[in-house]
Amino acid sequence: MSEAASHILQVRDLSVRYGAGPVVHGVALDVASGTVAALLGANGAGKSSTLRAIAGLEPAQGQLHFDGQDISRWSSAQRFRAGIAYVPEGRAIVTDLSVADNLTLGAYFVDAPLRARRRQMVLEFFPEIANRLKAPAGLLSGGEQQMLAIGRGLMSGPRLLLLDEPSLGLAPLLVARVYERLAVIQKEQKLAALLVEQSFHAAAKLATRAWVMRHGHLVGELDAKALRTREGRQQAIDAYLGARQAEPAHATTA
Ligand SMILES: Nc1ncnc2c1ncn2[C@@H]1O[C@H](COP(=O)(O)OP(=O)(O)OP(=O)(O)O)[C@@H](O)[C@H]1O
Numbered sequence: 001m002s003e004a005a006s007h008i009l010q011v012r013d014l015s016v017r018y019g020a021g022p023v024v025h026g027v028a029l030d031v032a033s034g035t036v037a038a039l040l041g042a043n044g045a046g047k048s049s050t051l052r053a054i055a056g057l058e059p060a061q062g063q064l065h066f067d068g069q070d071i072s073r074w075s076s077a078q079r080f081r082a083g084i085a086y087v088p089e090g091r092a093i094v095t096d097l098s099v100a101d102n103l104t105l106g107a108y109f110v111d112a113p114l115r116a117r118r119r120q121m122v123l124e125f126f127p128e129i130a131n132r133l134k135a136p137a138g139l140l141s142g143g144e145q146q147m148l149a150i151g152r153g154l155m156s157g158p159r160l161l162l163l164d165e166p167s168l169g170l171a172p173l174l175v176a177r178v179y180e181r182l183a184v185i186q187k188e189q190k191l192a193a194l195l196v197e198q199s200f201h202a203a204a205k206l207a208t209r210a211w212v213m214r215h216g217h218l219v220g221e222l223d224a225k226a227l228r229t230r231e232g233r234q235q236a237i238d239a240y241l242g243a244r245q246a247e248p249a250h251a252t253t254a
Pocket residue numbers: 018023041042043044045046047048049050089198
């Protein structure tokens with residue numbers, strides 16, 4: 001595959017089902033190395049299921065290539081070690097553990113000196129949590145907990161970050177702050193990421209490419225230009241998620 005070198009992640013024909021029927025149907029997408037792509041859509045569209053399947057956390061069908069290697073049959077632990085870090089939605093941190101211990105959890109397989117260097121790097125990106133290291137993570141504010149969850153993801157030294165709705169439940173000011181930090185991290189580390197969001201506006205702060213998901217299907221795509229402008233994003237929302245939306249696979253433009 002000649003494209004493999006420029007794409008850190010290639011997803012083909014990915015389907016996820018939980019018992020009853022599929023909730024993700026034949027998804028195909030690519031994430032270019034060093035770039036952020038986004039998966040957008042409403043509640044229940046299948047965004048988290050897609051992300052979790054890529055992390056190896058849901059049984060799925062289809063082909064996944066990471067850095068040119070077929071990882072379709074790898075366990076979640078193998079994918080994690082290869083450099084795929086998943087940051088779950090809802091700031092899933094361990095509230096009873098200290099901030100420092102939560103960070104350590106993200107790098108359990110890394111030797112102590114490297115872990116210390118990574119922690120230093122994370123704390124420089126997120127000074128808000130740097131002086132709260134001994135505090136139980138549950139005492140942090142919502143925004144700080146999200147920073148901790150992202151920081152924990154960074155502790156593994158990922159090559160691909162899977163970010164599930166980092167804006168969920170945060171006040172607009174905090175969303176802006178979390179996204180500002182993510183932008184700095186992404187730029188400095190040339191990190192690739194696949195970002196899940198309901199908010200087109202938030203996703204546009206980082207992503208240069210996005211897909212719209214509806215009822216488990218990818219129904220549309222936005223390029224960097226469409227994402228950059230409010231009109232472009234609104235047009236995509238009207239076209240792909242609006243009330244006039246007909247068949248998912250044949251969305252008409254508004
Ligand atoms: N573990 C599960 N068992 C059964 N059904 C599930 C499970 N997880 C998700 N689903 C169903 O799969 C569909 C897609 O859910 P998913 O969490 O992927 O959506 P989402 O796009 O992430 O939504 P949200 O924006 O609300 O997080 C939903 O109908 C949901 O009820």
